Amino acid sequence: MPQGAPRSAPEQQSLQQQQPARREQQQRRRRRRRRRRRPVPAARSGHVQAGLGAAASPPPSDVFSALRLHLPVSARARGCLPCLAVCPCACDSVCPPGRSSDFLTAYRSVCPRAPLPQVPLTTSPSLSRRCLHFLLLCFQVQVLAAEENVDFRIHVENQTRARDDVSRKQLRLYQLYSRTSGKHIQVLGRRISARGEDGDKYAQLLVETDTFGSQVRIKGKETEFYLCMNRKGKLVGKPDGTSKECVFIEKVLENNYTALMSAKYSGWYVGFTKKGRPRKGPKTRENQQDVHFMKRYPKGQAELQKPFKYTTVTKRSRRIRPTHPG
Template identity: 95%
Template sequence: MCARFPPSSPNDLLSLSLPRRCLHFLLLCFQVQVLAAEENVDFRIHVENQTRARDDVSRKQLRLYQLYSRTSGKHIQVLGRRISARGEDGDKYAQLLVETDTFGSQVRIKGKETEFYLCMNRKGKLVGKPDGTSKECVFIEKVLENNYTALMSAKYSGWYVGFTKKGRPRKGPKTRENQQDVHFMKRYPKGQAELQKPFKYTTVTKRSRRIRPTHPG
């Protein structure tokens, strides 16, 4: 445990010598405790706001995969400042580094080859930028009922990453969550599937009391 819980006030938390991660968590819990004392509080809104807050304390989670477009039948490419969905499986420009940006589902997407970020400007156009610190380069991952993933702009709510059948970007204002144009499937790059190591069980015999590794199956 990080400290005795619940705290009585924010000053009590600040006076403790704690790792930043523990302190951040306890402050969040204290905010929820204060809200519980108020009437007619919608906790869903509070939780949603907290999960969308920037997480500058925890280590970022970095993943490498491709995004297969349901409409073009190809993969998103970050070609410097130009974006398309015409990449073949394993194309170097289709390999994307995806970094989690918050406690929730916000991500930043960068082309592994070009190191440009996938962004959406104020006109709803998809562009590549060398600096991904702007909120225009943050997207909210939404897993849909059909198991496809949609990427909604964190800055321009209701605007999605989308492409035509020819792999051309669609402007954000013309996209909707139920359109196939904004549906994507995550895929590992060809020949680079993530290897899962089998879990090793151990047993102790009454005879020798020595630990012997066993393999499932």
């Protein structure tokens, strides 16, 4: 129908009937817009896991960068942080396009043994608050997962580095027989050699335990000088053995020989040549015969450790009860 042409009576009547429906539809749209613009109180902004509380203000940008560092490396290697997959404000710079997945699926893939979170995804209209809820929840889950995979070896290494001044020291007296020179280690004041005969007074060593990690301090009984290794790897004797250079780690090898590795310079061992001269630490290796020693008691000293005694155990016989005549 051309514009400006008069409308017929049926058309005008149908338009009048449609106007109230259009007005009502417009009013509904206005109400929805007002609800979206209206600020939601903290009590209605969605349920958060117990102990976290509701967010009162949008989180700063450094919160996302700080919490992102606590996620495991295995999760980052997948190409997208699973805990931030539903959060565009914190995931735009991390997740490549097309890699974001459902939150519950990612949550279950990272923490399979943890319970599912009770956090609704659509209760809070504020995107920043919803992101903060997910970040806090994931941070708490990652802490729990880290506590389950505690490595006790780290604790042992930290304790062995620290010196134990509280525990009672254990002193042992023996000789160290060198495999290459065929003699015993001697502490001749500041000079160290491996030319001592069996029972020599300079070859008698007092071995003092330092920590529970097989760390010992070796002192000559006659000279009272400690066996130490300086920063160049040279074996020297020092009157004061409190330095870390005078601490060695005992290693029992597969061939039942003992190797002494420096506690301060890892990989440097106490070693001697065939003529009994000390070798420098950087030139020694664990599999070399120059660093292999055997503990021997001094000549004429009774062994402190008693040998094992084997006792025969017989099966207990059944006891026969005496029969009394009736």
